[in-house]
Amino acid sequence: MSTAIRVHFSWLAATLLAACQLLAVSHYDPTTYRNLTETKPVVAQFYESLVGDGVDETELKRIRLKLAQIYEYENGKGADNADIVQQIEVIRRMFERHMSERANGPWTRAHMENERENMLEAFDIAIATEALKNRRN
Amino acid sequence: MSIWENFIDDIADPAGKLAKTELKGLIRDYRKDASGFLRRQGRKMQRYITQLARGEITPAEFRQYMEDIRDLTEMEKVRMSVAGKARAQRLVEGITELVINGLVKAI
Numbered sequence: 173m174s175t176a177i178r179v180h181f182s183w184l185a186a187t188l189l190a191a192c193q194l195l196a197v198s199h200y201d202p203t204t205y206r207n208l209t210e211t212k213p214v215v216a217q218f219y220e221s222l223v224g225d226g227v228d229e230t231e232l233k234r235i236r237l238k239l240a241q242i243y244e245y246e247n248g249k250g251a252d253n254a255d256i257v258q259q260i261e262v263i264r265r266m267f268e269r270h271m272s273e274r275a276n277g278p279w280t281r282a283h284m285e286n287e288r289e290n291m292l293e294a295f296d297i298a299i300a301t302e303a304l305k306n307r308r309n
Numbered sequence: 310m311s312i313w314e315n316f317i318d319d320i321a322d323p324a325g326k327l328a329k330t331e332l333k334g335l336i337r338d339y340r341k342d343a344s345g346f347l348r349r350q351g352r353k354m355q356r357y358i359t360q361l362a363r364g365e366i367t368p369a370e371f372r373q374y375m376e377d378i379r380d381l382t383e384m385e386k387v388r389m390s391v392a393g394k395a396r397a398q399r400l401v402e403g404i405t406e407l408v409i410n411g412l413v414k415a416i
Contacts, residue, residue, distance in 0.1 A: 197398055255387050265380065283370050286370070
């Protein structure tokens with residue numbers, strides 16, 4: 173191969189490498205996928221209980237802990253994982269806003285269904301985002 | 310006209326601060342948008358206003374849903390950005406693997 177062609181491809185390789193760094197996105201992580209898909213139905217079940225008089229404080233603490241663990245796991249992966257970290261922050265913010273509002277009293281069925289739908293949609297978006305990184309998708 | 314449209318039209322707004330026509334147009338446009346996400350948010354907005362009109366939810370609950378939609382939209386923006394980045398990254402990896410490490414070495 174001529175020197176000119178080699179130089180051309182070296183330049184192309186360098187450009188691609190720079191592009192790769194600019195477009196950095198963390199690799200698909202099955203632990204992230206499992207954490208999100210396992211926590212989603214737990215949260216759904218908990219929301220269904222919120223039409224009743226009391227709040228299961230043990231379950232509430234367990235969900236808060238699980239969300240905090242997911243956040244720490246994702247945040248620990250570094251800057252390339254900022255996208256998922258941002259999404260987990262939004263999920264936690266939504267959850268805490270809902271719980272603050274629930275502190276005012278039991279939810280009606282219509283309200284619970286609306287809130288559950290939105291919370292589950294938030295999980296679905298985060299799950300879909302992680303799935304995008306899977307080469308098989 | 311549907312319940313949700315009547316409800317918007319019937320809101321007392323003496324100062325004229327509420328752009329009723331634009332608001333109805335926005336919800337109608339969302340419901341017809343090519344994006345599945347925006348169509349879903351448009352349908353939900355329509356349902357929430359209908360529920361509000363029927364007294365099934367309170368104004369405070371309605372406000373909460375609008376904050377939810379704002380948060381979901383923020384998440385969707387991130388998902389779209391990752392989708393674009395993941396596609397570009399696969400293209401870069403494909404060129405590196407197939408062209409630079411494959412074709413270039415073979416010619």
